[in-house]
Amino acid sequence: MILFFGPPGSGKSVQGELLVKRNNWTWLSTGQMFRDSADPEVLNRLKSGELIDDELTNKVLNQALHEVHTDGHVVLDGYPRNPAQAAWLEAQLPKHGREIHCIVVFETPKDELVRRLAGRGRTEDTPEVIAKRLDIYTHNTKPVLDFYKQRGVQVVEVNGLGSVDVVHERIQQTVEQCLPA
Secondary structure, eight states: OEEEEOOTTSSHHHHHHHHHHHHTOEEEEHHHHHHTOOOHHHHHHHHHTOOOOHHHHHHHHHHHHHTOOOSSOEEEESOOOSHHHHHHHHHHGGGGTOOOOEEEEEEOOHHHHHHHHHHSOOTTOOHHHHHHHHHHIIIIIHHHHHHHHHTTOEEEEEEOOSOHHHHHHHHHHHHHHHSOO
16 A cells, blocks of 8 residues: 655645556545535535544545455555544554555645645635645644654655656656565
């Protein structure tokens, strides 16, 4: 399993979809799962920029992992978002026959993130919500990287600037180096 980390607007979803298509892998995005939800509470939280609580997120992800019927790699985008979720994932992966091979961290300057988010046209991408989501990422999600580094998981930073194709090639090369032969 490959985890994609980065703030909102860093390109995780676009790059995740490209990577799995190129390599015939599986892409799981908690954000996409929630955006596809019919649950009004989930949709209201998305509009406000709030994170979905751990219990619901873990339940949705556990079901998605259960539904992966391939031995191929899984790219997980947008999860875990805090150390408690990271601990939960660590405990659950063996049940699904998975392990984390590497974490790809998208490094993208804040002004570029704001530009990208403002331009994608989602109802939740107001200036206030964008600022809130970037702040949540900085304070809640970045500590997860320390959790994994302490456990010896390879964490690799990738420059998120450039055309989609240029960034994709960087990620493909990075992931090829992370995966077992």
